[in-house]
Amino acid sequence: MRKISYIQAINESLRHEMKSNENVIIMGEDVAGGGSRDDKLDAWGGPMRLTKGLVKEFGRDRVKDTPISEAGFVGAGVGAAAAGLRPVVDLMYVSFYGVCADQITNNAAKIHYMFGGKVKVPLTIMTAMGVGGNKAAQHSETLYSIFTHFPGLKCIVPSNPYNAKGLMTAAIRDDDPVIIFNNRQLMGLKPTYDVPEDPYTLKIGKANIEKPGTDLTLIGIGYTTYLCLEAAKILESKGFSIEVIDLISLSPMDEETIIKSVKKTKKVIIVDEDYPRCSIAADISALISEQAFDYLDAPPKRINPPHTPVPYSKPLESLYAPNKETIIKNAKNLLE
Amino acid sequence: MKEHSTEISKTTLLWMYEKMLTIRLFETQANREADAGKLLGMHSSIGQEAVPTGICSLLESNDYVLGTHRSHHHCIAKGVELKNMMAELLGKATGTNKGKGGTMHIADINKGMLGANGVVGSNIPVATGVALSAKIKNTNQVTVVFFGDGASSQGSLHESMNLASIWDLPIIFVCENNLYAESTPYEYAVAGKSIADRASGYKIPGITVDGQSVIDIYKSSKIAIERARSGKGPTLIEAKTYRYKGHFGADNPLSYRTETEENYYKERDCIERLKKYLLSNEITNQENLDKIYEKSLESVNEATDFANESPFPAPEELFSDVYVSYK
Structure with a gap:
């Protein structure tokens, strides 16, 4: 079987889910890059390159560069999910949750319960974390525990390219808000895991x-x-x-x-x-x-x-x- | 390019020339240290030297400046020691922050530099509170907060402008519009295409200025600083500038912009423009400018030697400074 990197694994999952479900969109800072410049399509492909190439395949309507406005676009992800889309929102570094915590903990986490189970929020938030980059206190935190504190949020942490792909796909297909925490050290490792080309899901909640x-x-x-x-x-x-x-x-x-x-x-x-x-x-x-x-x-x-x-x-x-x-x-x- | 006539003193003009040159030489050397693996990537301010230099030339030593992830130029313009800055970049015990903060978090309270900040827009409310403190304590200090075009879309700016306006706070919001938030062009991300215009909704003056002309910056900020110091409240300045390098070390800016555009701005280089102005108006001569260059280079070299020779923090430093006291 073939071996691919963590970044490629996430990217493959996103590509397949976008292809098979037109309700899947991606929003975040530089997820395409280059804003509206048609000659600069796919300039970045995400701050961690997780979304590389997707804008070329699915267009800017579905791979949306955002201004640096985390409260705005994470909140928009919550609303878009409540109204029928399956948004994947890229929160560049997990420490930036501070800018948009209200949208995650007061809205995404609580809407389904507060509204008597009648409104679903199938939102996926992906975010990078981890020490080791010489990036100091605001760009190196490993924060997931704080989100597990909130009923209503699902929190998953892949450890290799194989489970990254399966968990990312499971997150997008899940009807609850899911945060997927991607460690930056894992993104830098040489590919050693076998990863199937066809899509698959791993069960969220299973060790x-x-x-x-x-x-x-x-x-x-x-x-x-x-x-x-x-x-x-x-x-x-x-x-x-x-x-x-x-x-x-x-x-x-x-x-x-x-x-x-x-x-x-x-x-x-x-x-x-x-x-x-x-x-x-x-x-x-x-x-x-x-x-x-x-x-x-x-x-x-x-x-x-x-x-x-x-x-x-x-x-x-x-x-x-x-x-x-x-x-x-x-x-x-x-x-x- | 013709600069407007001005009443800036010769001393100030030469001070500005030296500052901008020092910033550029410092950043060039810092990039070399990064290339040698001594720090893992930094956000270079090369190209944007004029903005903080013009403003800081008018500030008192106890006025406050707050910055962003790209803040080396703010620190140097406000007078933070190069030695301690370079040591901080290398994570040394002698750094401004004892090696704990690094390139994105340089702070020196004794120089009025109340910190760079790695979260976009995060420092703007903090600066508003710094200005509130000066107002309540009646100290006559002014606060300047720098941020980029990217941060102009954060709620924190809008909330802060509103607060500063209703309280008439002595603060100047300075947007260094370098046209790009990482790879995202401001013409895409900024609705209305003018950041200065956003001030009008909060009943504060919004000024657009050529950020590559240190003289224009000086003139605009003079009005804003006088307004703040006389208790009339805040001003928003949008300085149109350009970062010559990518967003960070490994970023290739040509993936989202063109060489033609880069050349357009490099032809309007802030240091070259001031140099031409100084020579054509016979304010100084080439020989004197060469001396300033030598002096700036020497100070950067001294700082680099100091940083490289300094020790790393002791292991127990990991645990200190988390709290003032914790028992």
Whole structure:
């Protein structure tokens, strides 16, 4: 089977969904690029190049460059979805949610419930996140936990090109508002995953056991799944049997897969690049403590960045986020 | 191109020449540091030197300036030390922000530079509050907030203009219209095609000015600053300018604009225009301009050496400064 990059995987999903459903449109800053200049069609193809080429195929009416007006165009996405379209809105960096939080948390998340289930909001928001780019505190955050706090929003975090394609397609076809969080480090990795050409969907709300094991469960989210798999290779070479769960969907969350795994391995580390306080890692830790306490050989361990904004300076930034070494060190503490 | 006659002093004109040249040389060197991998991409202000230079030539040292993701020129024009700026770009402990903020967040409160900001439009309400503080405390300080044509479509500008107008705040909203929000041309993204016109809805003066003429900027901002300082309220200035480079390091601007257009603006280069003006009006001679060039280059080189020789922050710096106190 062929191997494609994370960016190509998202792009393929968008292309297919736009082709098969005329209600799918894309809005965002520079998703085409060049504004209305006909000789400059597809100048950018999105800030992360996720939408490259789509304007040439589907035209500017369906691949819409927007002014820098996040409250305006994310809100317009909510309205367009409520009135029958299936908009995909590109929120360049997740930190910019601050500009349009009202539209996401007060409108997208609540309309279906407030209106007695009579109005659907099939909106997809895609956004980039992650440290490692030397971009400082406003362009490096990994923010997903805050959105899982809101009932009504679905939150998914792909970890490789295969699940990125399947989850993106599932998000567009889903009748609820879905936020898909794309990690920038994953976008930069060499393609190693087989990705089918035909469209497919993965179930939102289902975790995936990336590799089974019996001594320790590592729970990864997006890029940290990649780190967990790298750490597991080293730990296995030292004779330990490691189970790696790729959480994939944070809301809804696959509690069953987590609990089943922890009951088997009796030890768990949750690796999360979001801030530590009130985080999804804290939520998972509470879940395990409540539902599998008697099975545990040790308290659930969380690996998060410290309770600080993301620093600019490279040496500080490299100390900030979870990495392979911190996972191995913490795993050894539990295993030895 | 004929410049209008003016009553700007020789000292100010030469100060402006030196500032603009220093900005360009600093940015050129910063790009080299980026190419060497010492910082991962930056938003270059080359081409836009005249806008903050003209305005800052009229500001007092305790007046305030707030900027954007593309703000090196604002910082230099307001008098932030080149050494600490370059050190900040390289993430060093001696940087303006101790290496924690970097290229998009340079701040130096002692120089009245209250920060660059990476979120488009985000600083405009903050600046409005800075002006409110000056008004309430009756300090006679003026606040200048810079933003781009992209930010002119953010609600934050409109909300801030309304607030500043109803409260008569001493603030100048300065839009550096460099024609592009990333790759999106302003003729597409700005309804009505005039940003200055947007002021009229808030009953504040809106002025359009040639942002490549530091003398024109000086004249317009003089009126605006006097208006602010005398308690008459805000002004919106739309300075038509041009960024010579792409949006950020890796961006190829020819994907969305033409070489013909780039050349058109480069022929109207702000530094060359002032130079011609100074020489043709015999305000100074070439020899003196060469000396200014040498002096500017030396200060940039010193800053670069300082930055490269400075240490990185200690690991414990990761945890400091999150709060003033947290117990």
